[in-house]
Amino acid sequence: MHIKHLKIVNFRNYKSSDFDFSEGVNIIFGPNGTGKTSILEAIYFLGISKSFRTSSDRDMLSFSEEHFHVFGEFYNSKKQKLLVNFNYQKDVGKKAFVNGEKLEKLTEIIGKIPIVILSPEYENISSSGPLLRRKFLDRVISLTDREYLKKLIDYRNILRERNELLKDYQRKAFFDYDVLMEAIDERLVDCAVYIYTARRNFLREFRGIVRKEMEELSGRVRIYDMRLDRESLEEDYKDVLKKKLLENFPRDVAIARTTSGPHLERLSIIFDGKDIRDIGSQGEQKIALVAIKLAEAEFIYNRLKERPILLFDDVFAYLDENHRQNLCCKLVSGCQIILTTTDKGVLAYFSKDVTVEAIELDVA
Structure with a gap:
């Protein structure tokens, strides 16, 4: 293009x-x-x-x-x-x-x-916190998977609906997990499973491309990885998330916010065994960011040709x-x-x- x-x-x-x-x-x-x-x-x-x-x-x-x-x-x-x-x-x-x-x-x-953008004003995921890193995952996957984009939009809308209901329950001091909340959670979990799976499939391919770009850019081999909190694909993730939503329901009502789901996942960028945000020098963080952007371009090409x-x-x-x-x-x-x-x-x-x-x- x-x-x-x-x-x-x-x-x-x-x-x-x-x-x-x-x-x-x-x-x-x-x-x-x-x-x-x-x-x-x-x-x-x-x-x-x-x-x-x-x-x-x-x-x-x-x-x-x-x-x-x-x-x-x-x-x-x-x-x-x-x-x-x-x-x-x-x-x-x-x-x-x-x-x-x-x-x-x-x-x-x-x-x-x-399009792949690298700018001081945008998405410095090598030194940023969880929110920007999740946004990076969602943006790149959405570019190459329209179903992911649809599920992500649906998930955010359902999450907003759930949080509004939690606020209503909080005002009424209502702590019983009822059929209305159960119906919302069924829809939320359906979208969450797709997001959860797609993110892990993405990282399986993407981390290898990043390693290659890092080596070619820096001219040496370093221990480098990207991973989510729960790295392995759990076949029973649907049941696990349902159970968490039910168990955390009283706390969710108390704070009027959903505390389980892919909207809270944390992406770690590992450099020599630790998150680069914590140990990487500014120079190392910048090199990592450029490598990630080059890998993003390669991943997009692999998927979209x-x-x-x-x-x-x-x-x-x-x-x-x-x-x-x-x-x-x-x-x-x-x-x-x-x-x-x-x-x-x-x-x-x-x-x-x-x-x-x-x-x-x-x-x-």
């Missing part, structure tokens, strides 16, 4: 701008504050329907404007064209169109344009000289790459045989 053309109107600091990209390596140069990250944000928005910098679409509006427009012209590996439009209107919301057809649900765009677009925001600031060189050698392996940097010296890290498209931004 690659993007050939991007047009953004009233988006961040861009009133109306067009950008063209090559199928290979693209580097966006410019001082801080010139809108480099906003270009990556617009491309990511087209593929995911969300920003990686903010949870509010309104934040992407140019100052004093009422709407923004983002358009992208994409081509897949079969040279098929994909025209994606997003229109956002203040106080109304956003609408998405693919090849002129309006999407009934924004989630329909997920997986059509595979389509190379994702790599959006790397100021990635060279993460790495020392040796790792920069190793990364640039890896970035010419078939994916379209769009990098941002303030340093034109990064061109020296690419082989003379590699064509690099340079996009230079000036201070407005």
Whole structure:
């Protein structure tokens, strides 16, 4: 997959701008504050329907404007064209169109344009806590498994319904596990089993890819692993979770919150026997993060047979000289790459045989 053309109107600091990209390596140069990250944000928005910098679409509006427009012209590996439009209107919301057809649900765009993003503003899972790590799992699996995305959305809706009922029981001081709660738990467990299984199947494949990327990036073998709290697949997980929900019901009512289920799973990133968040130096954490992102791209390709677009925001600031060189050698392996940097010296890290498209931004 690659993007050939991007047009953004009233988006961040861009009133109306067009950008063209090559199928290979693209580097966006410019001082801080010139809108480099906003270009990556617009491309990511087209593929995911969300920003990686903010949870509010309104934040992407140019100052004093009422709407923004983002358009992208994409081509897949079969040279098929994909025209994606997003229109956002203040106080109304956003609408998405693919090849002129309006999407009934924004989630329909997920997986059509595979994208991997690495940015200081987004998902530093090597040093983050449980919530961001779960979000990483859910996002990557959802890109390649639409049933997982459906089950995840259903699970969150049912969980919200269960927690609202728990609040009602708390107000009434009602601590009897009744048929209404049992019916909700049946639906919750059905979704939870799929999520539980899919996450473990994902990690079985993904951890091996990460190890390979770590070795190639760092040039040495280290003990590295990714695992969830309960690593093995339990055939009786459905019964185990049902039992937990029943046993924890009095406590759940007391705090008006569900305390069992995949929404609380913890993902550990193990480096030489311990979680990298606890023992890894900043340099090790950054290398691990880059390796995870490269592994994410490889995993997506293995599942979709389509190379994702790599959006790397100021990635060279993460790495020392040796790792920069190793990364640039890896970035010419078939994916379209769009990098941002303030340093034109990064061109020296690419082989003379590699064509690099340079996009230079000036201070407005």
